[in-house]
Amino acid sequence: MPSIVPVKTGEDFQTTRIVLSGNDKPRASATKQCSIQGPVFSLSPDAASTSDRWLITSPSIQGWQKRGGDIDVTAEWNSFTSALLGRKELGCFPKEVSLSSITNAIIEHIPLPANESLLFFYSFNGSSGFADLSPGMQIKIEQISIESRNGKATGGKPISLEAQYEVVPSSASGVSLQPSKASRRPSTRSSGQEESFFNLSSRFQATPLLRLFLETAKDGNTKQPALIGASNMADIESATKLIEQSNTGNCPASLTNVVCTPFAQGTGVSLLFPIWVNGKLSYRPIGTTLEYMIAILQANKKSRAIETISLKRPLATGGYAEVVFPRTMEDAGQILLLSGDRLTWDH
Numbered sequence: 001m002p003s004i005v006p007v008k009t010g011e012d013f014q015t016t017r018i019v020l021s022g023n024d025k026p027r028a029s030a031t032k033q034c035s036i037q038g039p040v041f042s043l044s045p046d047a048a049s050t051s052d053r054w055l056i057t058s059p060s061i062q063g064w065q066k067r068g069g070d071i072d073v074t075a076e077w078n079s080f081t082s083a084l085l086g087r088k089e090l091g092c093f094p095k096e097v098s099l100s101s102i103t104n105a106i107i108e109h110i111p112l113p114a115n116e117s118l119l120f121f122y123s124f125n126g127s128s129g130f131a132d133l134s135p136g137m138q139i140k141i142e143q144i145s146i147e148s149r150n151g152k153a154t155g156g157k158p159i160s161l162e163a164q165y166e167v168v169p170s171s172a173s174g175v176s177l178q179p180s181k182a183s184r185r186p187s188t189r190s191s192g193q194e195e196s197f198f199n200l201s202s203r204f205q206a207t208p209l210l211r212l213f214l215e216t217a218k219d220g221n222t223k224q225p226a227l228i229g230a231s232n233m234a235d236i237e238s239a240t241k242l243i244e245q246s247n248t249g250n251c252p253a254s255l256t257n258v259v260c261t262p263f264a265q266g267t268g269v270s271l272l273f274p275i276w277v278n279g280k281l282s283y284r285p286i287g288t289t290l291e292y293m294i295a296i297l298q299a300n301k302k303s304r305a306i307e308t309i310s311l312k313r314p315l316a317t318g319g320y321a322e323v324v325f326p327r328t329m330e331d332a333g334q335i336l337l338l339s340g341d342r343l344t345w346d347h
Helices: 028-034 061-070 073-090 099-107 114-122 192-196 233-245 290-295 299-308
Strands: 013-019 042-045 053-059 130-132 138-149 152-169 175-179 209-213 216-218 221-223 226-230 259-262 268-277 280-285 310-314 320-322 342-344
Touching: 013 099, 028 073, 042 073, 053 061, 073 099, 073 114, 073 233, 114 130, 175 209, 209 233, 226 233, 290 299
Parallel strands: 268 342
Antiparallel strands: 013 053, 042 053, 130 209, 138 152, 138 268, 152 175, 209 226, 216 221, 226 259, 268 280, 310 320, 310 342
């Protein structure tokens, strides 16, 4: 729930002004084309003379409480962001402002359901199984293999392979992968497929937008994890549709302008978020809830923790915003932790 005061509040919706960095001016004739009118999210220019001032209309807190159960949040947000991409290509926004910067500005200006935060921030909704990577995250890849020579198994003991990458900024709106010292690479060479996940930093060096597919199971089909990278969101979305249409999740042969690396069956891929807990850094899997962080405490510390817990969330524009919620385990279970969140409690 942002502290920004809306410029207009209705019964179930509110309108808020956002200002993007940049000073490009769109063509006056493109003003109507730049508007997005949706049943849940809408966007319109605040003034025809500038491309960095916009009005975003979204459900208010009351609107989410009344209508949240009837809204397909994933479908509506995906439709809205697809429309944003189209308006970006039309030149509606300042050239130097990336699509991710635009969506981040919108996210920080509107109320959001706590249990849908991963969708808004990282395009992750669980069933889709993919998440957009952002600085601070970690990717952990694990595989057990049998020692081999010249591509043939030797019958030796199993070898544990573990590659770990830090997601770091590569530009104003992009990321890259940096090998972590925690990687465990055996001295004995394994197969090329097994070795490939130790070279992801160089393979994706020229693709500042990265999306990780985690293993998912649906309708009896198990889709293997994969990593894709591209230079723009249009290519990312196009590749995502092809992978989603596949029964296996493998990289389609028809991909263009996209780097794609599949992970072999039996390879475990985890996406970890940095969380600060009472001043100490901890990495937790995507989907970790505030309730879980309290549940793993010793029994004599849980009650005091839920009574005094504080959660602060980093803002893309700098600083932190406090997350306000009822101090109950049930409500804590609705709060999904995000990368960079800071938790404190009396202990």
